[in-house]
Amino acid sequence: MDEKREQLLNDSIFKLMIKLSIPAIIGMFVIGLYSFVDAIFVGRWVGVKALAAVSVTYPLTLINNGIAVLIGIGSASVLSRAIGSKDQQKINDIMSNMGMCNIVLSFMVTFIGITFTDSLIGLTGLSGDIFILAKSYLRIIFVGSLFVNFVQSANMIIRGEGKMKEAMLIMGVGAILNIILDPIFIKVLNLGIEGAAYATVLSQIIQTIMTLVYFKKYSQLVQLKKPAFKKDILPDVFSVGVSAMLMQVMSLVQQTILYKMVTIYGNDQQLVIMGITMRVMMFAFIPIWGMSQGLQPLAGINYGAKKLDRVMKSVKIFMLGSTVLCLVFWLPMELTPKFILSLFTKDQELIAYGFEYFRLGNMAFFVSGIFIMSVTFFQAIGKAGNAGLIIMLRQIALFIPFIFIFAKAFGAVGVWYSLPITDMTVFIVAMSLVIVEFKKMLKVKGALVQR
Numbered sequence: 181m182d183e184k185r186e187q188l189l190n191d192s193i194f195k196l197m198i199k200l201s202i203p204a205i206i207g208m209f210v211i212g213l214y215s216f217v218d219a220i221f222v223g224r225w226v227g228v229k230a231l232a233a234v235s236v237t238y239p240l241t242l243i244n245n246g247i248a249v250l251i252g253i254g255s256a257s258v259l260s261r262a263i264g265s266k267d268q269q270k271i272n273d274i275m276s277n278m279g280m281c282n283i284v285l286s287f288m289v290t291f292i293g294i295t296f297t298d299s300l301i302g303l304t305g306l307s308g309d310i311f312i313l314a315k316s317y318l319r320i321i322f323v324g325s326l327f328v329n330f331v332q333s334a335n336m337i338i339r340g341e342g343k344m345k346e347a348m349l350i351m352g353v354g355a356i357l358n359i360i361l362d363p364i365f366i367k368v369l370n371l372g373i374e375g376a377a378y379a380t381v382l383s384q385i386i387q388t389i390m391t392l393v394y395f396k397k398y399s400q401l402v403q404l405k406k407p408a409f410k411k412d413i414l415p416d417v418f419s420v421g422v423s424a425m426l427m428q429v430m431s432l433v434q435q436t437i438l439y440k441m442v443t444i445y446g447n448d449q450q451l452v453i454m455g456i457t458m459r460v461m462m463f464a465f466i467p468i469w470g471m472s473q474g475l476q477p478l479a480g481i482n483y484g485a486k487k488l489d490r491v492m493k494s495v496k497i498f499m500l501g502s503t504v505l506c507l508v509f510w511l512p513m514e515l516t517p518k519f520i521l522s523l524f525t526k527d528q529e530l531i532a533y534g535f536e537y538f539r540l541g542n543m544a545f546f547v548s549g550i551f552i553m554s555v556t557f558f559q560a561i562g563k564a565g566n567a568g569l570i571i572m573l574r575q576i577a578l579f580i581p582f583i584f585i586f587a588k589a590f591g592a593v594g595v596w597y598s599l600p601i602t603d604m605t606v607f608i609v610a611m612s613l614v615i616v617e618f619k620k621m622l623k624v625k626g627a628l629v630q631r
Contacts, residue, residue: 188342189482201474218362222366222376231524233314247289255421260484280407301318316374317376324381331391350387422564423565431575442454445595472498475560478490479556557614579598
């Protein structure tokens with residue numbers, strides 16, 4: 181504990197960004213492979229309707245992601261600050277609290293997901309064959325809720341310890357296994373869209389076993405404990421975690437409205453292109469989130485140790501690094517959209533029709549790194565309100581009025597324009613909030629120096 185803590189408090193921030201971010205990016209990158217690879221295999225081997233079913237129902241799977249980040253990011257934030265302030269009791273309570281939260285919330289999601297599958301899919305506006313395919317896929321995914329939630333939230337705790345390589349290894353094995361199992365279940369066993377869901381759940385069960393082994397035998401700081409709610413940390417976990425969960429849950433609402441508006445103002449071709457656009461965008465977000473997982477323990481531990489200069493410097497360096505990473509994805513989106521679309525479909529007519537829409541939807545992706553780092557910064561220092569505000573603006577408060585206004589004024593193309601316009605507006609707000617917080621930190625730093 182002391183060695184890792186001292187590294188995060190004293191080593192070069194740029195070197196720490198590289199050391200923490202690369203394995204975290206790889207780890208988060210392979211998490212994104214689950215849904216990304218499912219979409220590719222389903223689209224090419226099952227058909228366009230199955231691809232639409234997997235793509236349009238993807239936001240509904242974010243219910244599980246929301247639970248995972250609620251527990252995981254909240255716990256990781258508490259853990260990092262506890263390491264910084266050397267609060268051993270909070271460190272000891274982390275796994276007990278996380279385990280109980282996972283059990284209770286995951287079973288709730290499984291029950292609701294299986295019982296109300298038709299109603300949930302109905303929110304997307306799907307019907308006919310696509311509705312039936314979506315129902316088959318979703319029910320299997322919801323059965324595996326406990327495994328995906330435990331794996332992802334526990335992995336965030338591992339990253340909160342600063343153990344990025346270990347976290348990456350566990351997630352990497354699961355992703356590779358999913359890639360291997362997808363063609364076996366879909367093609368060889370001829371299970372179609374259900375095969376993709378079975379491959380995902382089985383991969384997550386294997387990851388769960390690996391995670392339990394890690395905490396039982398290899399973690400020196402955080403140990404497995406009997407599941408139990410811990411009143412001393414539960415409010416803090418939920419306070420920070422709720423802002424993180426909003427990103428996932430509000431994505432569900434945002435994308436559901438987005439697909440609904442495409443069905444109203446567009447056509448089936450645009451619905452498929454929007455599904456691919458969201459898949460690619462979410463996949464590109466994954467490594468950015470990975471880099472943010474490197475910022476979280478660095479900012480949290482230094483904030484707990486009251487080293488505010490390093491907190492601010494860390495945020496600036498990570499914002500710059502994440503922008504460079506965004507450009508790696510943004511440039512191919514804008515320069516080679518036809519190639520990216522061809523990964524998902526062989527329909528050349530669809531590609532020719534939809535590539536300009538795809539390019540338009542991703543137009544402002546290059547500012548996404550700053551948006552994500554701003555949210556992570558506020559979560560790491562326990563300022564959940566600011567993190568929640570940024571997320572609410574992007575997913576709901578600005579997006580919903582924008583999409584209705586532009587759709588009404590410009591038709592289908594207005595739906596697509598609402599995406600980059602929302603992102604650019606939120607970018608300005610996020611930067612403003614970070615600047616205000618930095619000014620507060622400088623005042624606190626001055627007061628500490630005077631003492």
